Amino acid sequence: MTQVHDPYPRVTATDHLPDADRRLFRQFGWGPASSPTHRLIHHPIEEYAAAHPAAVAVEHLGETLTYGQLDRHAERLAGVLAGFGVGPGDSVGLFLRRSLPMTVGLLGTLKAGAAYVPQDVGVAPAAQLRHVMRTARTKVVLTASDVAGLVPVPEGVALVNVDEVMSGALPAGPAQAARRAAAGRRPAVPDDACYVLFTSGTTGTPNGVVVTHRNVCNLLLTEPGGLGIRPGLAVAQLLNIAFDMASWEILGCLAHGATLLIRGRDIAATAERADVLIATPTVLSRIDPARCTRVRTVAVAGEPCPRPIADTWAGAADFYNCCGPTETTIVNTMHRHTPGTRLTIGRPTPNNTVYVLDDRLSPLPMGEVGEMWAGGDCVSAGYLDNPALNTERYAPDPFRGGGAMMFRTRDLGRWTPEGELEHLGRTDDQVKVRGFRVELDSVSAVLESVPGCRQAVTLRRDERSLVSFVTPADVDTDAARRAVSAALPYYCTPAEVHALDALPVTARGKTDRAQLHRLAAAGPVPAPAPVMSAVAQGVVS
Incomplete structure (x- = not known):
């Protein structure tokens, strides 16, 4: 990671804290x-495939791959990649749709020592795919024959159809020879990239985040991040492959010998057959827990979880409310929720730290609200080709030292007396209305306490007013406004609360705030049907 200058004054001591807080800080x-x-x-994954080759690894639309088949196909693909000179330090585009070839492409890339760069070709526009290939410097793009025409391959980049490798259409001999030749190259090491995820940039240009094997193993191969996944269980694969939580679904499942259920168009049908669900709260809100009798573990992240959703699912399964941006490797805090108790984002996961700091990076007393900085083995290797943003968001960890880094999450939080973190919105969710600072999530939290309300989102409509959206459509919007008026400053x-059947979602399963802004700006909110169609378009991608 390249640093250009250090914008943060260094305050490393905790001497200003009371004695008790100094102890609790650690x-x-x-x-x-x-x-x-x-x-x-x-x-x-390789070890389980060798020991249990007949176990079902992946299922999609009635077709399956055993662990033995998955490993053999991936090994063959790794040889093909090696023939193109791919090895540790390289990136391989994984541009396809949910499918069996998706898992082969992912594992084959890792076997070659390279990092996979996932994009859903059914959602990502051509300009974004070109940006991803250019920024990640991909030598090869893996796709499938049915969607290869959607990939704008520039000169110098090879396109490989994974399904043709699986079928034997690409000759095995040269691939195997190339694989043997590649054996002389250095092997992959824990600090090599495992995948590169492209997140939404502040300027509209996606930023590539480099996540290492050390980062991924630290979450998925320790508890509670492993979610108790084991052979004999089924894990639903519901999310867009370009979203980091999809890596939790896929790698978290296969690394523990379970069966990955890749969904088709019907999300609920897949969820009902699974033992483990990993989702955003918005996606989870569209699944009926009463029909998911097999589900024993649920983990949500990606956006604040409404209390009603958490209470409902926690009554039937082990429910983990989690938090963490892509830059801290999927999640870096987890909390097992009990219905009727305070909903928090929990504590740091193993080998990780969370500090609640002021704007001088000085630790705040316990219970005070500040910005959360994440440290430890979760901290990713940084952004590709963006030294200025690296310097803004990553900084040397003054509390651990030894070259350790920490990441500025831009999440606001505070410690509870029990030692758990309350998530209090984001620094960029603080807006000014009539000259007063308002945390939008605090308004939404009150709305979600109204009887019957499952989910709420609040936006700033203009400098003088807010607008909120709640689900489902039969929520009493007048009662919702009165609840906010009684709980928060005027x-x-x-100014308006609109009840919808469901909130629109992005392709990554998060609430589509941009569409809600458009609805609010358009005047009277139309009937929920257009929103539902947007939901279908985003989630089914």
Whole structure:
């Protein structure tokens, strides 16, 4: 990671804190020490395939791959990639749709020592695919024959159809020879990239985040990040492959010998057959827990979880409310929720830290609201080709030292007396209305306490007013406004509350705030049907 200058004044001491808070700063902020079972995330998959080749690894639309088949196809593909000169330090585009070839492409890339760069070709526009290939410097793009025409391959980049490798259409001999030749190259190491995820940039240009094997193994191969996944269980694969939580679904499942159920168009049908669900709250809100009798573990992240959703699912399964941006490797805090108790984002996961700091990076007393900085083995290797943003968001960890880095999450939080973190919105979710600072998530939290309300989103409509959207469509919007008026200052009360059947979602399963802004700006909110069609378009991608 390239640093250009250090914009943060260094305050490393905790002497200003009361004695009790100095102790709690470390007691609360440091996650437990734990050693992952492996150092490279594909190694446990290979080991399980060798020991249990007949076990079903992946299922999609009635077709399956056993672990033995998955490993053989991926090994063959790794040879093909090696023939193109792909090895440690390289990136391979994984541009396709949910499918069996998707898992072969992912594992084959890791076997070659390279990092996979996932994009859903059914959602990502051509300009974004070109940006991803250029920024990640991909030598090869893996796709499938039915969607290869959607990939704008520039000169110098090879296009490989994974399904043709699986069928034997590409000759095995040269691939195997290339694989043997590649054996002389250095092997992959824990600090090599495992995948590169492209997140939404502040200027509209996606930023590539480099996530290493060390980062991934630290979450998926320790508990609670492993979610108790084991052979004999089924994990639903519901999310867009370009979203980092999809890596939790796919790698978290296969690294523990379970069966990955890749969904088709019907999300609920797949969820109902699964033992483990990993989703955003918005996606989870569209699944009926009463029909998911097999589900024993649920983990949500990606956006704040409404309390009603957490209480409902926690009554039937082990429910984990989690938090963490892509830059801290999927999630870096987890909380197992009990219905009727305070909903928090929990504590740091193993080998990780969370600090609640002021704008001088000085630790705040316990219970005070500040910005959360994440440290430890979760901290990714940084952004591709963006040294200025690296310097803004990553900084040397003054509390751990030894070259350790920490990441500025832009999430606001505070410690509870029990040593758990309350998520209080984001620094960029703080807006000014009538000259007063308002945290939008605090307004939404009150709305979600109204009887019958499952989910709420609040936006700033203009400098004088807010607008909120709630689900489902039969929520009493007048009662919702009165609830905010009774709980918060007058300037926090939304000028309008609109009830919809469902909130629109992005392709990555998060609430589509941009579409809600458009609805709010258009005047009277139309009937929920257009929103539902947007939901279908985003989630089914």
